[in-house]
Amino acid sequence: MKASFPRSLQTVVIVLVSIGLVVLALGGYFNPVTNWASRLTVDVQTWVSSRYMALVDFLTVPRDVATLRQRNSELEAEVARLQTQVVELQQQVTETNILSALVDFARANPEYSYKAAAVIGRDPSPFLRYVIINIGSNEGVLPGMPVVTDKGLVGRVDAVIAEAARVELITDSASAVNVRMQASDTEALLIGSITGDLSLDMIPQDATVTVGDVVLTSGLGGTYPPNLLVGQVVSVRKLNYELFQQASIQPNVDFNQLQFILVITNFNPVNITPLIATPGP
Amino acid sequence: MRRAILVAIPVLGVAYLLQTAIIGRMMLLSGNADLILLILAAWGLQERSRGAWVWGIAAGLFAGLVSGIPWYIYLAGYLIVVGAARLLVKRIWQAPLLAMFAVTLIGTLEMLIMMYVYRTLFQVSLPFSGVFSQIILPSVLLNLLLAIPVHSLVRDLVDRVYPAEVMA
Numbered sequence: 517m518k519a520s521f522p523r524s525l526q527t528v529v530i531v532l533v534s535i536g537l538v539v540l541a542l543g544g545y546f547n548p549v550t551n552w553a554s555r556l557t558v559d560v561q562t563w564v565s566s567r568y569m570a571l572v573d574f575l576t577v578p579r580d581v582a583t584l585r586q587r588n589s590e591l592e593a594e595v596a597r598l599q600t601q602v603v604e605l606q607q608q609v610t611e612t613n614i615l616s617a618l619v620d621f622a623r624a625n626p627e628y629s630y631k632a633a634a635v636i637g638r639d640p641s642p643f644l645r646y647v648i649i650n651i652g653s654n655e656g657v658l659p660g661m662p663v664v665t666d667k668g669l670v671g672r673v674d675a676v677i678a679e680a681a682r683v684e685l686i687t688d689s690a691s692a693v694n695v696r697m698q699a700s701d702t703e704a705l706l707i708g709s710i711t712g713d714l715s716l717d718m719i720p721q722d723a724t725v726t727v728g729d730v731v732l733t734s735g736l737g738g739t740y741p742p743n744l745l746v747g748q749v750v751s752v753r754k755l756n757y758e759l760f761q762q763a764s765i766q767p768n769v770d771f772n773q774l775q776f777i778l779v780i781t782n783f784n785p786v787n788i789t790p791l792i793a794t795p796g797p
Numbered sequence: 798m799r800r801a802i803l804v805a806i807p808v809l810g811v812a813y814l815l816q817t818a819i820i821g822r823m824m825l826l827s828g829n830a831d832l833i834l835l836i837l838a839a840w841g842l843q844e845r846s847r848g849a850w851v852w853g854i855a856a857g858l859f860a861g862l863v864s865g866i867p868w869y870i871y872l873a874g875y876l877i878v879v880g881a882a883r884l885l886v887k888r889i890w891q892a893p894l895l896a897m898f899a900v901t902l903i904g905t906l907e908m909l910i911m912m913y914v915y916r917t918l919f920q921v922s923l924p925f926s927g928v929f930s931q932i933i934l935p936s937v938l939l940n941l942l943l944a945i946p947v948h949s950l951v952r953d954l955v956d957r958v959y960p961a962e963v964m965a
Contacts, residue, residue: 637817637863642828642932643912643923644865648817674865682865690921710923710931711827772822 614776621666622778628741629782631655635774636680645688645712647774652680660739660785663777668745668768669693669733670777672785681779686746687712687771694736695746697729703736704763706746712771714747719761725752731765738786801848804958805855812836813859828935830943833860834908837875838900838944839951841882842893845959853879866912874911878904893952894945901944905937 540546615632622630631651639646651657653676663670663683671685686693686708693706695716702723704716719725729749735742747767754761816832823829833856841849857875861868881903885896913928 637814638821639864639866640813640816640821640831640833640860641864641866641912642824642909642936643916643928646865648863682863684865689923690916710927 611775617666618776618778621664628780630778631657631781632776632778633657633681634776639682643689643710645685645691645708645771646674647683647685649681649683649777649779650679651779652676652678654678656781657681657779658781660787662740662744662780662783662785664744664780665769665774665777667770668747669740670769670771670774672739673779683777685771687714687767693740693746694734695731696734697723697725697749698732699726699729700724703734704731706731706765714765714767716749716763716765717760719763721754721756721759721761723761725749725754725761725763727751738788740785741780741783800958801846802851802855804954805848805852808836808954809833809852809856809859812856813863816860817863823939825935825939827931828933828937828939830936830939831905831908832943832947834875834878834904835901835940835943835947836951837878838882838904839897839948840955841879842886842896842900842948843952843955844886845961846955847959849879849883850876866915870911870915874904874908877907894948897944897948898941901940902937905940906933909933909936 537546541550618630618632622628633649633651633655635647636650637648639648649663657673657676659673659676661673663672669686671683671688671691673681674684675682684691686706688708689710691706691708694703695706696703700723702719702725705718707715707717709715716725716731727749731746731749733740733742733744733746745768747765747769749763750766751764752761753763812832820830820832837849837852837856840846840852853875854872857872858868860871860875864871878900882896882900885900889896889899909928909932913923913925913933917923
């Protein structure tokens with residue numbers, strides 16, 4: 517064969533065949549073949565690649581899941597810790613706001629000395645509207661001392677032990693406070709009830725009482741200092757055949773949300789009981 | 798008996814704290830539940846429990862120390878609750894929840910009525926109709942609602958304090 521096809525002729529044939537192939541390819545005659553070949557190549561490559569990735573996933577994903585789970589639990593713990601912190605901070609902000617208001621009240625009323633206290637409980641009996649506070653005789657608290665907040669009158673100290681005291685709220689059904697209407701200077705008696713509502717009694721029939729009148733302590737009787745804010749008149753009941761008018765009061769203090777209070781420590785309540793005449797024999 | 802006293806002090810102490818700090822604030826109208834009463838009733842209704850009367854005395858003193866109502870009212874009221882429980886436990890032992898409801902109802906009513914009488918006689922006159930609708934009925938309802946969970950908890954406590962004897 518070599519003898520019949522000299523090397524130069526072989527070269528010429530190869531060149532011609534190559535040129536022919538290039539011309540045929542450029543002319544698009546090889547497209548079906550190249551498409552089939554490329555599709556086959558892509559399919560094979562896709563299969564190999566997907567199997568390789570599956571193998572990599574198989575070998576690495578379990579470790580990632582474990583890592584992610586650990587990380588997730590760490591983050592959940594962090595979220596829980598931060599949520600607790602947020603709640604604590606919100607509580608602190610609330611307490612700070614309340615205490616700030618109490619300080620403002622004390623500054624605005626410098627004639628009295630105050631002891632701040634937290635409300636730590638309520639009387640177990642539903643018949644009594646009493647609260648328990650966390651300061652007692654060790655802090656100079658004595659029975660009868662008035663108790664206020666920045667919103668107004670709360671009540672008075674009923675009983676004291678060394679580290680705590682019990683406060684009778686003005687909403688208690690046995691509570692009675694001498695008050696006056698700021699606008700008309702009319703005096704009346706503020707009484708509580710079993711429902712915790714406040715009402716005014718003993719208002720003279722000829723007195724003018726209107727809705728919205730501000731009610732302050734009068735200081736009569738010596739139980740409470742004068743001019744402490746109590747609330748506003750929300751309705752008036754005047755019947756011609758009765759001796760006195762009556763009125764309902766909306767207290768300024770929210771007695772269901774009491775958290776901090778101020779005990780007025782330099783007010784000495786006067787016990788006028790011996791002066792009250794009793795029927796003789 | 799010693800074990801009953803040792804258990805009574807922490808249990809009633811915690812109950813007192815929960816009562817004054819939390820349950821006392823959860824009011825329905827003007828009534829609220831009495832956790833100490835419920836615990837006494839449930840303890841008294843457990844056949845294996847001991848020292849129920851001691852629990853009654855301790856509970857009366859605990860509550861009386863804190864409340865504006867005198868201690869002897871609480872003492873008498875809680876002892877009546879214990880008495881009712883010990884009386885019923887032998888009669889309707891097959892229906893412990895029924896007994897718990899009965900003791901809760903009787904105990905709540907007698908306790909509140911005693912307080913009402915004391916308050917009316919010695920402090921301030923209160924209209925009974927208002928007291929009944931605003932305090933007694935809501936308190937009875939709340940106590941009955943809490944009776945089942947408290948009974949379950951106290952039964953578990955008794956099982957732990959006085960384990961059942963196994964016959965060989």
